[in-house]
Amino acid sequence: MARRRQAQRLAAHPGEPSHGPLTAEELQLAVRNHSMPLEALRNDVTPPGLHYLLDHFDIPAIDGSSWHLRIGGAVQRSLELNLRALRRAPSISVPVTLECAGNGRSLLKPRPLSQPWRLEAVGTAVWTGVPLAYLLSQAGVDEDAAEVVFTGADAGIQGGVRQQYARSLPVSEALRPDVVLAYRMNGAELPPQHGYPLRLVVPGWYGMASVKWLSSIRVQVKPFDGFQQSVAYRYQQDADDAGTPVTWIKVRALMVPPGIPDFFTRERILAAGPVMLTGRAWSGNGPIQRVDVGIDGTWLPAQLERPAAPFAWCAWSLPWVADAGQHELSCRATDASGATQPLEPVWNYQGMGNNVVQRIKVTVQ
């Protein structure tokens, strides 16, 4: 009996894939970290509160008036800046589509136990703040520097390791002109859950790179080997596989589910006749080249609109004349690198980068 209990506990261990029903631990994470309701795909910029959210630990308590950011390590001059100094520095505003690398995880079989996203862990916001490259040039990055490490104020334990959330970027990425230290989101003060008072935003990279609640930036000569870099966020086949790092966002399209939902199943009910199917598509690997919409398995090219910025999603649309009966709708994007979405999920141990096509069941009456 004790043995069985232990086995059950092990089955709910994060990282161990499960064939079983959703666990209490997954539900606990899911109610803390929400996705974007698919109908919010109708907005160019995701309204406040509808952007997806992923916080590993607790939202830290930070007093903006005494908070400051330290920049140090392999630099000529270490800097210490408070919020007022940052707000006086040159600023940019960048529309960016952020997506969690674990998006699609709960559709994998077996299901890696972690935040159980379906397909909606995405959002687009306009991030305003200081270009990281500007502050790094003020500090003067040493010639032999390799990486820049960003550490958040949030702390916890993951994989048995006590840590503050931290991630690094290669110096070349950190110096891109569109990488921003943001203190505003959609024109308003950064909300507590999205990183107040300051967060990094790395356009084109999966969300884990965009460190929230920044407390320090450290330039390093050696590669960073923190937990969120060397253990988490890797494409692995099993626990012993060192794997490859998760970096750029893979291509994906999503559709606004047409018609009205059934409350419990979320299946769609639609009146027969013309309907405009719409959605958004994005990729970290070059502009979206095409979106195809599948109607009962027949693919038709959608019309694309221009995105607001290189790493913001683009809108797509396709008119459809719905005839009575059951239908399955899907959408599939292709980016400039030629990459497209798989029709079946591609499994990996941490459930990363599952950009399988979305399928929506519709009953037309």
Ligand SMILES: Nc1nc2c(c(=O)[nH]1)N[C@H]1C(S)=C(S)[C@@H](COP(=O)(O)O)O[C@H]1N2
């Ligand atoms: N300090 C800190 N930064 C963090 C995280 C975190 O838990 N702590 N989560 C990361 C992950 S995995 C994602 S997907 C994004 C989510 O950003 P959002 O909550 O603003 O959508 O923040 C990233 N930055």
Ligand SMILES: [Mo]
């Ligand atoms: Mo994430």
